[in-house]
Amino acid sequence: MALLCAGTLFAQTEEEKIKQLVEAETADFGKMSFADVVKKHWILDDKTVAMATMPDGNHLQMKKDELLALTATPPEGHAQVRKFDYLFFINGTTALVYFSQEVATEEGDKVNSHEMRYLEKVNGEWKIHASSVHQFFPKG
Numbered sequence: 346m347a348l349l350c351a352g353t354l355f356a357q358t359e360e361e362k363i364k365q366l367v368e369a370e371t372a373d374f375g376k377m378s379f380a381d382v383v384k385k386h387w388i389l390d391d392k393t394v395a396m397a398t399m400p401d402g403n404h405l406q407m408k409k410d411e412l413l414a415l416t417a418t419p420p421e422g423h424a425q426v427r428k429f430d431y432l433f434f435i436n437g438t439t440a441l442v443y444f445s446q447e448v449a450t451e452e453g454d455k456v457n458s459h460e461m462r463y464l465e466k467v468n469g470e471w472k473i474h475a476s477s478v479h480q481f482f483p484k485g
Contacts, residue, residue, distance in 0.1 A: 366472075375423065384413075397480065423451055426448050456481070
């Protein structure tokens with residue numbers, strides 16, 4: 346029984362660390378360039394990838410060099426973000442996390458997304474290695 350409890354506590358602790366990373370990444374998007382965000386929170390190598398499907402159906406796929414070229418800084422406080430419905434899959438030093446997100450901009454635009462991050466633990470710290478974002482306009 347003690348081993349079961351210890352395993353459950355470990356998983357909860359790792360889930361919380363991953364959630365904190367994802368939340369910190371989002372907070373930094375509001376005040377840093379994309380390049381600086383990935384330098385801080387991501388593993389940057391030849392396997393690094395960020396993919397996004399936009400509400401209009403267009404799709405982007407960016408690898409390390411393209412991510413590092415995104416140096417524009419967004420206006421601070423431009424958008425309010427809420428993440429929810431987290432689902433974690435942790436296997437040793439790798440993990441997947443799925444979640445939903447709602448973004449509301451100062452101009453009144455709203456975009457929702459279903460997102461996934463693939464993470465790896467490096468020197469005891471979770472880092473993002475790949476991202477998949479599927480945006481859509483909320484109905485109604």
